[in-house]
Amino acid sequence: MIPQRVKSSLRHIKKTAKYYGRERFCPVCSQYSSKFETFGNVTRSDALCIWCGALERHRLVWLFLQRKTDFLTSKQDLKMLHIAPEACFETRFRLLAGPGYLTADLFAEKVDVKMDITDIGYADETFDAIYCSHVLEHVSDDIKAMTEFRRVLNKGGWAILLVPISAAQTIEDPTITDPKERLKLFGQEDHVRSYGPDYADRLRTAGFEVNCFSPGDFLSESEIVQMGITKAAGEIYFCQHSVDQICQFKQQQEENTRLQRLVAD
Numbered sequence: 292m293i294p295q296r297v298k299s300s301l302r303h304i305k306k307t308a309k310y311y312g313r314e315r316f317c318p319v320c321s322q323y324s325s326k327f328e329t330f331g332n333v334t335r336s337d338a339l340c341i342w343c344g345a346l347e348r349h350r351l352v353w354l355f356l357q358r359k360t361d362f363l364t365s366k367q368d369l370k371m372l373h374i375a376p377e378a379c380f381e382t383r384f385r386l387l388a389g390p391g392y393l394t395a396d397l398f399a400e401k402v403d404v405k406m407d408i409t410d411i412g413y414a415d416e417t418f419d420a421i422y423c424s425h426v427l428e429h430v431s432d433d434i435k436a437m438t439e440f441r442r443v444l445n446k447g448g449w450a451i452l453l454v455p456i457s458a459a460q461t462i463e464d465p466t467i468t469d470p471k472e473r474l475k476l477f478g479q480e481d482h483v484r485s486y487g488p489d490y491a492d493r494l495r496t497a498g499f500e501v502n503c504f505s506p507g508d509f510l511s512e513s514e515i516v517q518m519g520i521t522k523a524a525g526e527i528y529f530c531q532h533s534v535d536q537i538c539q540f541k542q543q544q545e546e547n548t549r550l551q552r553l554v555a556d
């Protein structure tokens with residue numbers, strides 16, 4: 292009988308051989324492979340990192356955090372709220388943010404706190420950073436949830452709030468509760484709406500200043516291919532309290548770019 296440990300090693304060797312190559316690079320786990328796996332109910336190619344499970348949007352978020360924020364390099368402890376934590380991020384975020392990192396979910400068991408995001412049981416301006424991805428499309432009163440996120444976010448903090456954008460204009464109908472109808476209209480049995488590009492306006496309705504970043508804003512064409520940032524990755528909705536902070540953020544980025552160019556020259 293082959294021991295479990297040996298079986299596991301053999302599986303790893305087989306996987307390494309199957310995906311051997313440098314055509315793709317996952318920035319989340321820093322591993323190369325020949326390809327990203329196909330994934331999804333409607334299957335998408337170039338999607339799943341076989342090493343850490345990161346999907347297109349996770350790789351985009353990681354790159355955004357790396358290139359447009361100091362989250363990956365700052366030594367400061369952060370009070371960070373992570374809703375419905377993804378496995379590929381949780382350990383890494385906890386390490387980066389420090390003891391102030393908090394995972395939350397209404398239903399999942401393995402989180403730090405059970406939380407209804409339309410009624411967050413924390414004081415105003417508790418968190419320096421909030422990350423919530425592909426959750427709001429499940430929430431009936433998404434504006435209330437966005438308003439709550441803004442309330443508990445520090446004045447100088449940021450929130451990355453992502454949803455799938457799949458419609459020309461946001462469509463919702465609270466009277467539709469039949470899972471089959473929801474699947475047909477909203478793309479998934481437990482989605483309560485399909486968002487359009489006007490999603491940013493909904494965030495603004497909740498009081499956020501929103502800056503939307505496309506992959507091309509901070510990645511080269513070859514990086515987009517190599518890191519599997521396909522259309523399914525979407526865009527980054529970076530939310531803060533005020534325009535001034537966005538201006539400061541942009542100025543800081545421009546200064547960083549200028550310094551990088553100087554170093555490169």
Ligand SMILES: [Zn+2]
Nearest residue numbers: 317320340343
């Ligand atoms: Zn990975």
